[in-house]
Amino acid sequence: MAEILKVNDLPVSFEVSINGKVLSGAIEIISLSVSLEVNRIASANLKISDGGAFGLENEPFSNSASSDFIPGNEITISLGYGDDRKTVFKGVIIAQRMIVRRNTSFLQVSCKDKSFKLTKSRSNTVMSDAKDDDLFSKLVSDAGLSAEIESTKKFNYPLFQYNTSDWDYIVIRAEANNLFVTTDENKVKIKAFNLSENPKFTIQADVSALEVDLEINGENTYSEFNFTSWNPKNQVTTKVSANMVDPATFGNLTAQKIAGNLAVPSLNKFTSAPLSADELNAFSKSWISKSSLTKIQGKIIIAGTSQLKPGELVGLKSFGERYEGNAFISKIEQEFSEGDWKTTVFVGLNPRWHSTLNDVEEVGALGLLPATKGSQIAKVKKIHQDPDGEYRVLIELGAFQNTSNSNELWARIAFNYASDQAGFFFFPEIGDEVLVTFINGDPRFPVITGSIYSSKQKPKFETDAENTKKAIHTKSGLAIIFNDKDKIFTIKTPGGNTVILDDKEKQVSVKDMNSNEAILNKDGIKLSSPKNIVLDAKGKISLKAVSGIEMAASGGDLEGKGLNVSLEAQVAMKAAGNASAEFSAAGQTTLKGAMVMIN
Template identity: 40%
Template sequence: MAQPLPIDNIDVVSYTIKIDGSPIKSTYYVLSIDVRKEVNRVASAKVIFVLDRGQAANEAFEPSESDDFKPGKEIEIQLGYHSKDKTVFKGIIVNQSLKARPDRRVQLIVHCSDKAVKMTLGRRNKYFKDMTDSSVISGIIDNYGLEKAVESSAYQHKQLIQYHAVDWDFMVARAEANGMIAYTSDGKVYVKKPLASGAAQLKINYDRDVFEFDGEIETRFQIPSAVAHSWDMKKQAVTEGKSSPPSVPSQGNLTGTQLAATLNLDEFELHSTGPIEAAELKEWAKAALLKSTLARIRGRVSFFGNEMPAVNTLITLEGFGKRFNGDALISSVHHTVSEGSWITEVGFGLPPEWYAEERPITTPPAGGLLAGVHGLQNATVKKIDADPDGEFRVQVEVPMIAASGDGIWARLANFYATNKKGSFFIPEVNDEVVIGFLNNDPRYAVILGSLYSSKQAPPYTPDTENSIKAIVTKNDLKLEFNDKDKILTVQTPAGNKFILSDKDKSITVQDQNGNKMEMAAAGITIKSAKDITLQATGKIDIKANQNISAQASGGDVSLQGLNVNAKANIAFSAQGSASAELKAAGNTSIKGAMVMIN
């Protein structure tokens, strides 16, 4: 059961500041102490010291010059009453600054951060294979030698990529996708589900304890349920994962479902065109509903300083009315010590926005080197040769950049490009093309494809069945695929053709002179408008299982060779309708079992 806020013996605030484990000098005058711990943020602290400007310079600035507050030193801050101090912050000094004021006092401001601040510096790229989010997060934390408490996640990614992202940002984004929060305390990184139940350690009563209170109940961000959609490339269909009711602290008497009903909100939809699997989609949808529900009641309450409140624990609010009473999730703790008083402020509830919506976790377009260009751009081809850099680029003019001028040289994307081989299709001058930009940098354009329009019409008009595919060059060289009739045609503008037809079960070769060869079910037919010549350096063999005929209806049939042999296995006949002649320059022999003449 939550204990009431102690209010006895709190008249004298005390503090202890240690550097590398040792208390600072008692001569250092502390003006204020500020400590912040918050969900999805690295814990921080600020201590302001007052230096006497009236002293000699070497004495006034001695604290700044000493090693005590040198950046990198470990610092511990303890707060309490009557010297019964307890630790509220451990970290390292990351910055010190001096400020002079007209009252001749100089302020030394010491900024401190949890050691996990190392995770917020520098962007990194990394591949993760066959790992859960919790194992990825644990590995990232381990790289910094920090203590950790990471709750397990179930879904195992086949691959997960960290692209040019700060480790802390990447970790928080993945934690949120699993319905978790990240926070630090005294050198330890926590990644856990928001605490939904259990015993609150502290109870705050409105009449007895409160300095300030701000609370709000929000309907606009409340959703009844959530569903996440993606594209299943295996099934070629949309797949989805649905949320389930979350477990949340029992603050107030209005549930997220009741608040969502006031605006008649439909099921909240999340979409990704990536092939996210159903199990991961479900976690995403659950996280969205949990975030919404924990944002239904938000606020802050301040009271006499106390070290007990901690992020991701519960605090009991009493005397605030039925709408706000109950156990609230602590999302932030802020300690302030100033002018002899110690105030603790606790934030409760979570913001409805995702971490990636609150802060720019991705790099700016073009890496911030110059103003980036968003989306695709239309361009017109100006020149396709003589790339000044010899990189086979195409010069294009982008009308939305400048209506005239030299344009830019763009690389050309191909469906197959390799050394000395590949596809070779270059757009024509004055063609309209669409271009994108590497890293959104307008200096590095890539032609992604060419565009048709009513002015630049395609060679075919699409039909309902999309039956024709083709390549037609500017001089009408044509490669046509007829999917409906299963016919492949290669054709020149003069009428030379090569046709493979499943419809006619044939292969046809035809030229512009009327010559034609056709291979079909009935056999092979060769036709010529003029002569047919067969010529071989070696032999020519003509064989058939049945008859072989040679006929010239308007001319002679001639056979000539060193030797001409004609042999019949059964009968041999030679006949002339008008005359017949058999002669030789040498001997002539006619032999048979019987020779009959006339």
């Protein structure tokens, strides 16, 4: 059974240690405050009496000048009653501030948990075959901190931290896995929401509550959650749906009841990324947890206690049936001033996601100048004589054409394939309309990502419903044409030279501007020419056929020459002349046979 928190009648006591040494009692601490919050870095502030009016002698600002409050010193703050004190903050001093007013002067000391180092630098990290908790452990360990980390599921793609702080990455991925992050005494804790556990302590309104401000708000409650991603393997969407689950352990109205009463539509999230159903399920659980915890939010101020921590549940009793039950603690504030110690307990959860904070992403163009967003339209002015020899194209941005200043920029081109002495070599024409983006949003570094057709600059062909034709056409008329409907591939020149690979007619044809033609089809190979056909080989030419070889010259002579001419018939050989026939030799002539018949 949960212990009811009670007011302690003993006097409040506190202790502050710097680098392990208890601060001198001669130093007057006017007030101190501590803040511990889910998904935030723990912090503390001290207000210390120091100095006087300017011009006083005897070192009026001795505390600010001492070695105690130098940034980097370790600090521990304990609060309690009588001699029983517990640590409420441990961290480092990050700043001191001197404030002098008409009737007072003091030193303000700001402190943070050592985990603040996780927020100070942006990093790029890729981990293959790892889980989120693996990277959490690495990032926390690299910062020299200890951690208590819940195990996460493994998804089938690398972990990728891009240009963001370690802290932002940890919190964003923790939220995506239905986890939350706390920092306490220089230790990072990453835990799962457990809203069904029994609280250790109970706040009873008529026993320890000093002030109460609680609100039921259904604006961010949903009955149903739908998440959709793209599955490239199956070329369909992956959809995960989940319903609100709120057991009403806090108040007597469930989140689903409130959402239903308000007729809040279902939450729908879409992405074209190939996220698995496992990750979408984990994300849906995060949304359910956050949505249910926004149902009741507020704060309760009680007599000071160090027993409550953010991320835990606390029982609320005697607050009325709408507000009783087990509440999730999202933040604890400790305030000590003039001998009085109060603890503010914040319950419920802000619906804000860490990924929506303004400074999570690096400012565009690295903050060197105002960044560009999206793509721009430009016209090509020049494609050669890049002054830097980087094969860039001179462009003119359309959005700047109404200005008096020159807006020409040299832009790189994103080719499909570009390699050393290899790749595509297709530069746009002068006057072409192109689409331009900018590297890291920096307007000084444009890249042409493509060319654009329009009603003024039309393509060579018109589109059809079946998208049957693709082509490459140059300005001079050189063309490569793909006809997907008839399965015809054509290469042609403006002078009439063509090569056609035709699956419809089942043939290949080559024809030049002089009507010379070669046709290859099921009937064989046909060579035709309005003039001569010459076969010229430095070696030999062999003609072979199974059915026969025919040679005919309808309008001229048939001639054959060689050092030696040899004709051999396997069965019979006949040579005949309709008018005359002659066999002669400058030397000996021989006719042989089993029988030789002349006339």
